[in-house]
Amino acid sequence: MTSPEKRHPTGRRARVTGLIALCVLVLIGIAAIRDITPTAVSPADAPDQTFSAARAFTQVERIAVAPHPVGTAEHARVRDYLVGELRRLGLKPEVQEAVGVAPRSEPGEPVTAGRVYNIVTVIPGTAPTGRIFVTAHYDSVPEGPGANDDGAGTASAIETARALVADGTRLRNDVVFLITDAEETGLLGSEAFVKEHPLAQGPNVVLNNEARGSKGPVLMLRSTEPNAGLISAFGSAAPMPVADSVYAELMKLLNNDTDFTAFKPGGMAVLDSAYANAGTLYHNILDDPAHVDLAALQQMGDNTLALVRSFGTADVAQLTTRRDNLVYFNLPPGLLIRYPAWTAAGLAALALLATLTLILLTRRRDIVTLRRTLLGTALALIPIAAGTGIGIYFWDLLKAFRPELNGTATTTPYRPELLWLAVLTLATTLLITWYALLRRRIGTTELSLGILTWTALIALALGIVSPGAAHLATWPTLGAALGGLAALHCPPQWRTLALSTGLIPAALILLPTAWNTLPTGLQYVGYAPIPLMILFTGLLLPLIETVWLRRRSPLIPLTALTMSITLAAVGLLTEPFDKQHPRRTSLAYGLDADTGQAVWLTSRNPDQWARRYTGTRNPPTGPWAGESKLASPAEAAPLPPPSLQVLADTTSRNERTLRVRIRSERGANTIALRVDETTATVRTLTVEGRPITADPAGFTFHAPGPAGVEATLTVAATNDTIRLRATDISPNPTEMSTLPGFVPPPDWLFLGDTKISVTKAYPL
Incomplete structure (x- = not known):
């Protein structure tokens, strides 16, 4: 019996052509992903006037020897080292000592402040029109050495300064190297610089470098607006300008802070860059020099040096005064x-007009019916909505199978690639299953037009509400619609080529963006990767139909589902949990010096090790009330409470003004003071000379030094006695070993978000 393919050779040819087209489109998407992946590394003997990641890495090694949070001896060592390196280059660095206040605070909550030591040095320009800043922060979190966050940014600044000095050619504009302090504790250094330093007065352009992982492309995440001058110059000058305005739109919605947040209100124009792949190393004990990717460091440095040289010769005012914004993305x-x-x-x-024109022409040629097209459009919302819903709970499902994933930073495993592929395959499975169920009832063309219509509507909605993200849907829609129109007007043998050509924008934009947003975290796959992959697969339906099995068609969605489950299962089973791949665990200790009671504080979902401290698992009360943790009784440690000395106490017009000094008797590097709101309401607050303009109930002060913190409070008292609660806090995980009853975690866990606090109430 003759096979259908032999009876209809054109069917076989169409299937082969369609399969080739699908493969080519996927390869185009992969090529776009690889195009923004850094690979080059300049050696240590590269020309002096160029940036060398190998040279910069030696700086990382000397910076990230150990954790160096603010207020510690290691923090002071790193500061002294950086000042020495800048002096060795022939520069004249200064250390700005100031008090910084977090730019964000909630009314009625304690404000975060601290003593900071910013490192500032200037390479003077020949005829300055403004200043070009190269910025990074040199403090780390208590649990990790900070080799990537932000040792890499700091090292790139030092190496950039070295290259400029070696070049010997002075630029038109001043170049300022600002290594900020206390970024991790609330952007305190950058806030203090903007508030007090004369160099902060513009016009200024800031190149801020950060890290949220340990490798991958250095993405220019966002800029101040209007951004037309900055983005145009960035795109022209940077040798590898990786950027996408969709990330800037996302950053407006997410509460992710860098020093950008402090620079922006000060009127400084900022380009904020970071790399974010391998995000599980973010704020991790393994954020050490061994886990720094030299290719990412090279891209960061190459871009920074090139931008400094370009901006250094430009009129800074022209870079910052253009009043329009740009949409931008990579190709x-x-x-x-x-x-x-x-x-x-x-x-x-x-x-959208091209899409409606395509629908109208297919209707006029009796290829589709209006009723089925409208029905297909309505039903096309099902996979999009289902994918979003499943994606929102995807990470929770993974943790149900592997509870150890609870301690994974940024919800990114150490080996995420198989799970990322599982996410994209799951999105394809949803679309293919939907298509398999409806293709005969509704029709391939009607379903394809339905997906295309939704993509067009999404583009229009984004174009109105969020212009920087609209390109994700606009160009794939326009390309697919024009490809469909071309297919209607060309000979049958050219239709696959016409459709495929029209789908190139989708392959260049939707597929790479779906993949490149996965490092944000598996917790967020429902918001971008899955919907984008569903739209991409949906636009491919005319080509998918050419390779669709006429017999045993259920095998297609079943195969896709099997692949997705297999990828997820293998990804979970091969995800390591050992000393080389540790997870974060949370444990804090609190002592109430008034009652002599102590508690262990754990997260509400403690891991197996932390459960030994959960005991009765009660919500925190007393000094710890309001914390989103579980509290259990602990043995009281012989820790002295912070002291509070009243320096002045006056009353005027029913308001009482107190000047007090709080000091940690055990040398803790954070001090907090809170006013009991049942006894008084704070009217004004000054901490170490800095007036607090927010409406706080108290403050938390980092790096107070041996002398402690002086504060002046004016309060409206509701009782004759005002109750102040003083607390000192040690965030150093190594100090936990001195506590009675503490048992170190296994080697596959490390302590993060760790605090030892002692609190005492002072009635005045």
């Missing part, structure tokens, strides 16, 4: 596409 080979944001809605409307 191979190494291009940063950019155009005015005000055109986003118009382009999206054009894409």
Whole structure:
């Protein structure tokens, strides 16, 4: 019996052509992903006037010897080392000692402040029109050495300064190297610089370098707005300008802070860059020099040095005074596409018009019916909504199978690639299953037009509400619609080529963005990767239909589902939990010096080791009330409470003004003071000479030094006695070993978010 393929050779040819087209489109997407992945590394003997990651890495090794949070001896060592390195280059660094106040605080909550030591040095320009800042922060979190966050940014600043000095050519504008302090404790150093240092007065352009992982492309996450001048110059000058305005739109919604948050209100124009792959090393004990990717460091440095040289010869005012914003994104080979944001809605409307024209022409040719097209459009919302819903709970499902994942930073495993592929395969499975169930009832073309219509509507909505993200849907829609229109007007043998050509924008934008947003964390796959992958697969439906099995078609979604489950299972089973791949665990200790009672504080979902401290697992009370943790009784340690000395006490017009000094008798590097709101309401507060403009109930002060903290409070008293509660806090995990009853965690866990606090109430 003759096979269908032999009876209909054109069917076999169409299937082969369709399969080739699908493969080519996927390969185009992979090429776009690889195009923004850094690979080059300059050796230590590279020319002196160039940036060398190998040379910069030696700085990382000397910075990230051990954790160096603010207020510690190691922190002071790192500061002295950096000052010495800048002096060795022939520069004249100064250390700005000041009091910084967190730029964000909630009314009625204690404000965060601290003593900071910013490192500042200037390479003077020949005829300055402004200043170009190269910034990073040199403090680390208590649990990790901070080799990536932000040893890499600091090292890139030092190596950039070295290259500029070696070049010997002075630029037109001043170049300022600002290594800020206390970023990890609330952006205190950058806030103090903007508030008090004369160099903060503009016009200024800031190149801020950060890390949220240990490798991957250095992405320019966001800029101050209007950004047309900055983005245009960035795209032209940076040798590897990786950026996408969709991330800037996302950063407006997420509560992720860098020094950008403090620089922006000060009127400084900022380009904020970071690499974020391998995010499980973020704030991790393994954030050490051995886990720094030299290729990422090279890209960071190459871009920084090139931008300094470009901005250093420009008129800074022209960079910062253009009043429009740009949409921007990457395309191979190494291009940063950019155009005015005000055109986003118009382009999206054009894409919707092309889609409606395609629907109208297919209806006129009796290829589709209007009723089925409308039905297909309505039903196309099902996979998009289902994918979003499943994606929101995807991480929780993984943790149900492997509870150890609870301690994974940024919800990114050590070996995430198989799980990332599982996410994208799951999105494809949802779309393919939906298509398999409806293709005969509704029709391939109607379902394809339904997905295309939703993509066009999403583009229009984004163009109006969030122009910087509209390109994700606009260009794939416009390309697919134009490809469909071309297919209607060309000979049958050219239709696959026409459709495939129209889908190239989808392959260049949707597939890479779905993959590149996965490092944000598996907790967020429902918000971008899965919906984007569903839209991408949906736009491919005309090509998928050409390779669809006419017999045993249920095998297609079943195969896709099997692949997704297999990838997820293998990813979970191969995810290591050992000393080389540790997880974070949370444990804090609190002592109430008034009652002599102590507690262990754990997260509400403690891991197996932390459960030994949970006991009765009660919500915290007393001094720890309001914390989102579980409290259990602990043995009281012989720790002295912080002292409070009243320096002045006056009353005027029903308001009482207190000047007090709080000091840690055990040398803790954080001191907190809170006013019992049942006894008084704070009207004004000054801490170490800095007036607090927020409406706080007290303050938390980092790096107070041996002398402690002096504060002046004016309060409206509701009782004759005002109750102040003083607390000192040690965030150093190594100090936990001195506590009675403490048993170190196994070697596959490390202590993070660790605090030892002693509190005492003072009635005045």
